Amino acid sequence: xxxxxxxxxxxxxxxxxxxxRLAAVEQDSLADVEQNVRSYLSTERGERPLSPxxxxxxxTFSRSISGARLxxxxxxxxxxxxxxxxxxxxxxxxxxxxxxxxxxAE
Amino acid sequence: MYIDADLITDETSVVxxxxxxxxxxxxxxxxxxxxxxxxxxxxxxETSLGExxxxxxxVAAAMVQEQERNDYAxxxxxxxxLPREVAEPATGYTRWDFNAPGDYLIPxxxxxxxxxxxxxxxxxxxVGDVNVSGASATDVEVVALEPGAIANGxxxxxxxxxxxxxxxxxxxxxxxxxxQDDQTRDEYLEDVVRAARRMKLVPIVTDDYADTALxxxxxxxxxxxxxxxxxxPTDPPAAGGHVTVFIADASGLDLPQSVKxxxxxxxxxxxxxLAVTVHVGxxxxxxxxxxxxxxxxxxxxxxxxxxxxxxxxxAAYDPAGYGLDEDAPGHWRxxxxxxxxxxxxxxxxxxxxxxxGVDRVEDVTINGGAEVTLSGWAPLPNLTAPATVTVL
Numbered sequence: 001x002x003x004x005x006x007x008x009x010x011x012x013x014x015x016x017x018x019x020x021r022l023a024a025v026e027q028d029s030l031a032d033v034e035q036n037v038r039s040y041l042s043t044e045r046g047e048r049p050l051s052p053x054x055x056x057x058x059x060t061f062s063r064s065i066s067g068a069r070l071x072x073x074x075x076x077x078x079x080x081x082x083x084x085x086x087x088x089x090x091x092x093x094x095x096x097x098x099x100x101x102x103x104x105a106e
Numbered sequence: 107m108y109i110d111a112d113l114i115t116d117e118t119s120v121v122x123x124x125x126x127x128x129x130x131x132x133x134x135x136x137x138x139x140x141x142x143x144x145x146x147x148x149x150x151x152e153t154s155l156g157e158x159x160x161x162x163x164x165v166a167a168a169m170v171q172e173q174e175r176n177d178y179a180x181x182x183x184x185x186x187x188l189p190r191e192v193a194e195p196a197t198g199y200t201r202w203d204f205n206a207p208g209d210y211l212i213p214x215x216x217x218x219x220x221x222x223x224x225x226x227x228x229x230x231x232x233v234g235d236v237n238v239s240g241a242s243a244t245d246v247e248v249v250a251l252e253p254g255a256i257a258n259g260x261x262x263x264x265x266x267x268x269x270x271x272x273x274x275x276x277x278x279x280x281x282x283x284x285x286q287d288d289q290t291r292d293e294y295l296e297d298v299v300r301a302a303r304r305m306k307l308v309p310i311v312t313d314d315y316a317d318t319a320l321x322x323x324x325x326x327x328x329x330x331x332x333x334x335x336x337x338x339p340t341d342p343p344a345a346g347g348h349v350t351v352f353i354a355d356a357s358g359l360d361l362p363q364s365v366k367x368x369x370x371x372x373x374x375x376x377x378x379x380l381a382v383t384v385h386v387g388x389x390x391x392x393x394x395x396x397x398x399x400x401x402x403x404x405x406x407x408x409x410x411x412x413x414x415x416x417x418x419x420x421a422a423y424d425p426a427g428y429g430l431d432e433d434a435p436g437h438w439r440x441x442x443x444x445x446x447x448x449x450x451x452x453x454x455x456x457x458x459x460x461x462x463g464v465d466r467v468e469d470v471t472i473n474g475g476a477e478v479t480l481s482g483w484a485p486l487p488n489l490t491a492p493a494t495v496t497v498l
Contacts, residue, residue: 006136008144011151027144036149050117050157054148077148 013039033081034102040077041100065096080105108295111174113167120167121153121160128152179291182298190294193253196285198230198260202243202267203275212236212243216268217251218276220260227265228257230282248278250285257285308377315351315384316436318373324365326356327429328436331483336385350385351436352484358425360388390482394423394449397494398458399469411463412495419493422457423449425486440484447485450477468498 009024013035016023025031043055054077059065067085074083082105089096114120125146133143146153182188202212216232229251236246250257264276289297309315312332319328329352335345343350353369355361366386373384396419402411421427431439441447451470458467472478480487 006138008132008136008138008142010144010147013151015151032147032150036147039149039151039154048154048157049161050121051148051153 010035028080028104030102030104033078033104036078037074037081037083037100037102040074059096065098067098070098071100074100075105082106108175108178108292108299110171113171115164115168115171117157117161117164120164121156124156124160125153128156175291175295178298179294182294182301186298186301188298188301191286191289193288194284194286195250195253196255196257196282197233197247197249198257198278198282199244199280200230200232200246200248200264201277201279202236202238202246202273203277204241204243204272205274206272207239207241208272209237209239210243210270210272212238212246212270212273213268216270218248218264218267220262220264220278222256222260226256228252228260230257230278232268244279248282250282253285254287255285257282259283306377309373312349313435315349315373316438319351319353319369319386319436321372322353322365322369324355324361325353325369327358327438328353328369329438329440329484330436334385334483335383336387347381348383348385350387350483352387352389354389354425354438354484354486356426358389358428358486387484389425389484389486390480391425391486391488392478392480392482393473393488393490394478395473395490395494396423396454397469397471397496398454398467399496399498400458400464401466401468401498403463403465406463406465408497411461412497414461414463415458415495416492418457418461419454420489422454423487423489425488428486438484441480444479447480448477449480449487 008027010027010032012023012025012031025035040055045055045057046052048054056070056073065087067087071083071085074085075081082103084101086099086101087096088099091097114123129144129146132138138144146156179190183190200218204210212232212235214232214235217229218231219227219229222228230248231251233247233249236243259281261278261281264278267273267276307318309318312330315330316328319325319330331343331350331352333345333348334343334350335348336350338345339350351369351373353361353366366388370384370386373382398415398419400411400415402408429439429441430437449472451472454470454472455467458464458470
């Protein structure tokens with residue numbers, strides 16, 4: 001088996017075990033960038049005291065969501081990502097759905 | 107200036123240190139090139155965890171610094187006995203104008219209010235009943251209702267005063283003074299620092315010299331005698347400015363001259379009371395030869411009991427322990443009276459009587475007599491040989 005050159009890795013989120021070790025993602029890989037984007041989307045802005053600008057504004061009661069603006073915000077935080085946000089809705093119950101496509105930036 | 111413990115209390119700095127530590131360790135462990143080294147990202151789990159830990163660590167560090175400040179203030183108040191300034195009210199003098207000449211009483215506690223320079227109303231009260239005849243009362247002493255420096259220096263007419271029917275106006279004629287706020291802890295810490303800086307590890311009183319001698323690692327015990335010039339001793343000592351320190355090692359033995367010179371030098375530096383000359387000497391030893399006659403208890407072993415008696419006497423007059431007192435300055439309690447420096451037959455009998463196998467002590471001689479008096483300023487006994495024990 002050929003030697004695999006060591007690479008920098010980050011903990012995979014959510015935490016999980018692979019064998020007896022915590023799963024990891026290779027730094028600068030798509031998985032690494034994807035989980036950072038997911039972290040951004042699941043964090044409410046101001047939630048992290050030491051990174052107050054990280055995360056989404058609470059969209060509750062927003063009249064509309066701009067996919068382009070959201071994608072730009074994400075890419076400003078994670079410059080390794082090429083993000084596309086597709087917005088559908090609101091539906092009859094007022095619910096808006098987002099589809100976030102992430103790729104590695106050129 | 108008070109200096110805080112060297113701890114990082116800034117949360118962001120702690121996080122940066124944590125992430126930098128992760129990067130250094132991982133890069134070193136994996137032998138990564140600089141352009142491939144581990145780097146934190148805003149959204150990576152390590153950054154979130156580092157921030158959480160950083161906040162906790164920074165808060166804990168700040169709490170430690172806070173506790174150290176409190177401890178140091180406690181050191182000032184309890185150990186240095188340095189008083190902390192407490193708030194005091196200002197005192198001033200006023201003139202009270204009346205609507206017509208006559209005899210009036212301004213009652214104790216009559217109040218007035220004057221605005222301070224920043225517009226804050228400050229209340230004062232009259233100190234004691236003031237009886238006055240005339241159209242006004244001058245130099246009426248008033249004290250601020252609230253302690254603090256804000257009342258200092260306020261002069262001019264009062265904007266409000268006690269509703270006495272004959273009073274038409276009140277004016278502060280002599281600016282109040284003496285008002286002070288509670289001293290803040292940080293201000294007090296500066297006082298403690300200055301007081302602590304004045305402290306010197308120099309011997310002042312005689313016992314300090316004995317205690318200071320123990321700072322030398324070879325010295326096991328020491329006793330200091332004031333006014334004693336070891337080069338020209340008198341009894342009683344009367345050499346002004348002289349102190350003699352007698353030292354011995356932990357076994358009660360004499361110390362080499364080099365050690366005595368070092369002890370002397372340690373007390374003769376620049377940081378010392380002026381014009382004190384220190385001498386260092388050896389203890390004075392008095393030979394003692396002890397003989398005892400005993401009767402054995404029923405069934406006691408002759409040789410074992412004799413050996414035990416000799417061992418007990420040897421232990422009692424071993425210079426390693428004789429006169430040793432951990433609570434005494436220099437750990438040495440020297441005799442203060444003739445009785446204390448005398449070893450007599452009863453002292454020895456008490457030692458022997460408690461030895462297992464001894465039924466009675468019939469006779470004791472010390473140096474062929476009933477007693478011996480130890481001589482010298484720092485006396486120690488010198489048992490010339492194991493005690494002679496005769497079993498009757």
